Amino acid sequence: MNILIAAAKTGGHVYPAAEICKVFINNGHRAIFIGTNSLIEKNALKDISQVQYEHINMQGFRGNGILHKILVILSIPLNIIKTLRIIWVNQIDSIIVFGGFITIPVSFAGLLFFKPIYVHEQNTVLGSANKIVSTFSKKIFLGLPLHNNKINKSEITGNPIRQSFIPKAEDTQDDFIKIYITGGSQGAQFFNEKLPMIFNDIKTPIFIKHQCGKDKKLEVIKLYGNSKNIDVEDFFNNPNLQIDWADFVISRSGALSISEITAMKKGSLLIPIPNSIDNHQLFNARYIERNGMGVVFEQNNEIKDLKDLIENIIWTKQYLKWQEKDSSINHIDAANKIYNSIMDNTRK
Numbered sequence: 001m002n003i004l005i006a007a008a009k010t011g012g013h014v015y016p017a018a019e020i021c022k023v024f025i026n027n028g029h030r031a032i033f034i035g036t037n038s039l040i041e042k043n044a045l046k047d048i049s050q051v052q053y054e055h056i057n058m059q060g061f062r063g064n065g066i067l068h069k070i071l072v073i074l075s076i077p078l079n080i081i082k083t084l085r086i087i088w089v090n091q092i093d094s095i096i097v098f099g100g101f102i103t104i105p106v107s108f109a110g111l112l113f114f115k116p117i118y119v120h121e122q123n124t125v126l127g128s129a130n131k132i133v134s135t136f137s138k139k140i141f142l143g144l145p146l147h148n149n150k151i152n153k154s155e156i157t158g159n160p161i162r163q164s165f166i167p168k169a170e171d172t173q174d175d176f177i178k179i180y181i182t183g184g185s186q187g188a189q190f191f192n193e194k195l196p197m198i199f200n201d202i203k204t205p206i207f208i209k210h211q212c213g214k215d216k217k218l219e220v221i222k223l224y225g226n227s228k229n230i231d232v233e234d235f236f237n238n239p240n241l242q243i244d245w246a247d248f249v250i251s252r253s254g255a256l257s258i259s260e261i262t263a264m265k266k267g268s269l270l271i272p273i274p275n276s277i278d279n280h281q282l283f284n285a286r287y288i289e290r291n292g293m294g295v296v297f298e299q300n301n302e303i304k305d306l307k308d309l310i311e312n313i314i315w316t317k318q319y320l321k322w323q324e325k326d327s328s329i330n331h332i333d334a335a336n337k338i339y340n341s342i343m344d345n346t347r348k
Helices: 011-026 039-045 066-089 103-112 128-134 189-200 217-224 239-245 255-263 277-290 303-315 318-324 331-347
Strands: 002-006 030-035 052-055 094-097 117-121 139-142 154-156 177-182 206-211 230-233 248-251 267-270 294-296
Touching (some): 002 103, 011 255, 011 331, 030 066, 066 103, 094 331, 189 206, 189 303, 206 217, 239 255, 267 277, 303 318
Parallel strands (some): 002 094, 094 117, 139 154, 206 230
């Protein structure tokens, strides 16, 4: 089979798509990845030697000004034509899209060639592009159960994550509570500014690893003071090792992040981005909270409430209860589930 896999720009789309590339290639198929020539796409694919990389010039739609949106709409026909050529030249058999703006031209090109189209939605809210494409797709794979929404032809498979996100460290008893703080690859200004102030005022022995984002390290170290138990880095190259090390994680609530954390059987204090599209980060976080694997703090609330919440987690050792919970979704096996489902549909 020749499969076309479309994802762009954000890690939440690109890294699960890269895992799908791997499983198809490992099973003797040909994978063609189509993106937008961004650095994150190239980084996600750099160790997949057999993947063929293609790109189109497509920009984001939602969250941008009217003029930008008009230009994006005008670019769709040209990008459909470019994708038609990619499908034709590579004799594509099936297509899977992962949401975002690139989904539209790739899916409509596939529709014109009568190719079976599959959708993967990472979040608890179906994105706009995925919602459009789902009306004519073969199946919709869900990384998490949808919030207050049922959709036909859907299957909860989990979010494909790297095989390194499995628990490895043995439980150790020591005097320090270990916390990994991450606002994603770009960091989070709220985390960088507010959390050092909170932890400087907590007397319990704590060891913190804080991913702060590019060019923020010196600023965040200064806010923490001279504590020897703080490790601040622009970016940790192996987040799986940091999650495995930690007793619990303080994080945003992107679908990929919460899938990686729960796969490693760690709980989390989740602080959703307040302005995420369709408020999907809040709904993702509430899903984790309902399942007893973490707790949610909304950023617009008082900082004192966040401090009280962190102190309560530490003093009551609430994170130990989070670690006892099993996610009902096996994200590690998600790529294989999607592969098997596509192959089963192909044989029909």
